[in-house]
Amino acid sequence: MARDLGAHLVTVIEPYGCPIESEVAADAFAHVCDSAVGEDLRIQLEFMPFSGIADLRSAWDIVRQAGRPNGGLVLDAWHYFRSDHDHELLKSLAPNAIFSVQLSDGPILPESDLWLAAAQNRRLPGAGDFDLMTMLALVHDGQPGATVGPEVVSTDLTALDPRQAAQLAVDTTAAVLAAAHYSA
Template sequence: MSSTPPLLASCWTHAGDAAPQTEDERSPFDILERVRAVAESGWSGIGLVHADLIETRRTIGLQRLGSEIRSSGLEFVEVEFLGDWWTSGKEREASDRVRRELFEAAEALGAQTIKVAGKMFSRDVDLSVMATEFDLLADEAREVGSRIAMEALPFTNFSTIGEGSRFVTDVGNSNGGIIVDIWHVYRAGNTPDDLLTDMNPDYLFAVELNDALEPSPPYEQLWDDTVDQRRLPGEGDWDVPRFINVMRELGFSGPWGVEILSEEHRAKSLQDEVTSAIRAAQSVFAAADRDGV
């Protein structure tokens, strides 16, 4: 029997025809219907993106959404996505607005995790400034009952999990850690076993599963690859069961996120999105159990 742990459906896994870094990131699906579909299909948690949270606040209100999440039995919540949190000037003004709104939503919904990232498509950043600001960001998140989980993406200044892990370790704030997405591992040219030496388990806050085909595309095509070409866990070329067992060896116990971003997934109905993703996740956990024996 598979020991499938609690699973969290990331915001894009149940968003329908919506994608990050587009003009309008709002899902075409009703937010309450999404919560119910996620809960009824067996998930233990849900992720929500900033654009949908702002639309929710404008319409039914965050308290209504929080009530629905709690009554549905969903235990885990994450909100995203914050960038430019270390900057100044107009960039910082825009980032601070998103920051306030994400913190407001995290508090209202009881979110355990707020996702952030480093500098996109550039390594030109003062790490000492970034470290100071990350420390402050983590402290502020603690005040609303949440934690900061930074994604180390191949197209940011933290291009590998190892770089991101060293950064948060050096900062040393117990409320600021790393989210490890299997996509960011393989597309950075690493393997799951590299994480046994590259990742400080004390700062391993969240994990996300998906899959993809090899070979990896050129750097210039990585963004399109991550947004349009992901596969359900077990339907690509990666050793997802080994990744799961490495995360277990590092001490991670969940909830495990499932983040599916693809043209194929966005074309599905809401029900097909959530059921296909959770069934695929359950299958790779069963395989991980067999491999780990």
């Protein structure tokens, strides 16, 4: 299906909160990566604080153990700041370990229901309290191949005209990237 859609990047998640041993997850991730080689696809693993792969360290352990050149990470800002947001780990990742960055923002204090907040209450980049500047600086310095774009899952945005919502996401993302002196 990815080939038919012209995709070059596929995201893998564990959305149910099922505990999983890193060795088992690494074997499964390696299998997905291996099956994608003939399709010229890169596979990126996304962690989520309410999932069985809850933080950057867990996701990186899986990707590192899998050891596939077409396997990497997606760094979702909302998930990063709602997990341990380990800047030292982010800084130490192998170059180009992160394939893409998804930008959104949120309040400094976490919501009581993380799943609901992730699915409905994200804020536009720059409209919250996340330290996006530090995160982007670390990505820019160590992950030069990462693509960056908005992922703002929000009932406020879905209430708008789709063109207006898209333009807001583009404008706020561009403003945050400019403020961070982030260039591709």
